[in-house]
Amino acid sequence: MIPFVRELEFEYGRCDQVSPLIRRVIASNPGPFTYTGTGVYIVGRGEVAVIDPGPDIPEHFEALKAALAGERVSHVLVTHHHLDHSPLAHPLAEAFGAKVHGLPAPADHGEAASPGLEEGADRRFRPDVTLADGDLLSGPGWTLEAVTTPGHTSNHICFALKEENALFCGDHIMGWSTTVITPPDGDMGDYFASLAKVRARNFDVLWPTHGAPVREVAPFIDAYVAHRRGREAQILEALGAGFTTIKAMVPSLYATVDPRLHPAAAHSVFAHMIQLVREGRVVTPGEPGLESEYRLA
The missing domain is CATH 3.60.15.10 (Ribonuclease Z/Hydroxyacylglutathione hydrolase-like)
Incomplete structure (x- = not known):
């Protein structure tokens, strides 16, 4: 937390x-x-x-x-x-x-x-x-x-x-x-x-x-990083559970977040997805996009 x-x-x-x-x-x-x-x-x-x-x-x-x-x-x-x-x-x-x-x-x-x-x-x-x-x-x-x-x-x-x-x-x-x-x-x-x-x-x-x-400061930044790594793990878990699009996974990943923030949350998931594709952990046809389909590598 x-x-x-x-x-x-x-x-x-x-x-x-x-x-x-x-x-x-x-x-x-x-x-x-x-x-x-x-x-x-x-x-x-x-x-x-x-x-x-x-x-x-x-x-x-x-x-x-x-x-x-x-x-x-x-x-x-x-x-x-x-x-x-x-x-x-x-x-x-x-x-x-x-x-x-x-x-x-x-x-x-x-x-x-x-x-x-x-x-x-x-x-x-x-x-x-x-x-x-x-x-x-x-x-x-x-x-x-x-x-x-x-x-x-x-x-x-x-x-x-x-x-x-x-x-x-x-x-x-x-x-x-x-x-x-x-x-x-x-x-x-x-x-x-x-x-x-x-x-x-x-x-x-x-x-x-x-x-x-x-x-x-130090524990706060450490928690900030841990949160991001945790979100990354949730995305990988969602992909493993059969979710293939960002739109489909955001409501469950951000279930406790104000729905007004879900469009911004989708872009943060997109940012994670781009990085996961760069690292070779996730694949997508062509360049990563907000509407693209993704799967585990």
């Missing part, structure tokens, strides 16, 4: 000091993929970085501007190009004379257009500054390191706060839920590799964009 952390004390639009160097403002966009809403992090005092400014909601934009009044925003950082993370990045940067840092949305957008799949993609997202793994961004009393973590999306990037041995982990790891992997942009093999990369860094705390911080 994943030791989820779901308790969170907050008020929409309020700026809360959550650590010596970190403040948080939560947008009023709760939902099945955003939990209580998008948590925007402000790092530092006086000269600050803002991480994942969030959705284009006027009252949220005003709350951010109020929280940042009298301060200089030196960096606006975006973990990835989904509509609950990046749309306010450029408006906020323009309001404060800053530049947007991150990785651009994939050129082919690589994401299914089906309804019910997350919050949707900000397909036009392009940062002013494209980051590489290990790049350092700093201000008075704070240093952030770019940590590339593809998997949830191909352009997902986390930010390590050196002074607190903390990681702003976007949607890579979420305290309240597992992360959706939606092919073709999302990739399960990349996701496992990125989880191992974060696990090896021995962070003291993870700050997800949605929900509460994770403070027991």
Whole structure:
């Protein structure tokens, strides 16, 4: 079982000091993929970085501007190009004379257009500054390191706060839920590799964009990986029991999950299936697809 952390004390639009160097403002966009809403992090005092400014909601934009009044925003950082993370990045940067840092949305957008799949993609997202793994961004009393973590999306990037041995982990790891992997942009093999990369860094705390911080980091990531491996085993078991399509197996694999999440769950199963085909454990005629038929190798 994943030791989820779901308790969170907050008020929409309020700026809360959550650590010596970190403040948080939560947008009023709760939902099945955003939990209580998008948590925007402000790092530092006086000269600050803002991480994942969030959705284009006027009252949220005003709350951010109020929280940042009298301060200089030196960096606006975006973990990835989904509509609950990046749309306010450029408006906020323009309001404060800053530049947007991150990785651009994939050129082919690589994401299914089906309804019910997350919050949707900000397909036009392009940062002013494209980051590489290990790049350092700093201000008075704070240093952030770019940590590339593809998997949830191909352009997902986390930010390590050196002074607190903390990681702003976007949607890579979420305290309240597992992360959706939606092919073709999302990739399960990349996701496992990125989880191992974060696990090896021995962070003291993870700050997800949605929900509460994770403070027991190593056991939480281990449980996250175990959950994925368990889901993989369930898929193989379903194939062994005669299920041949993703559509047929999702209702039983996700029987305890909100049915609104079943379309996204199907894409996570698809991501597992692609990886199982790569590994030669499952076969399918032609290229793997969401509607393909599969069998054990």
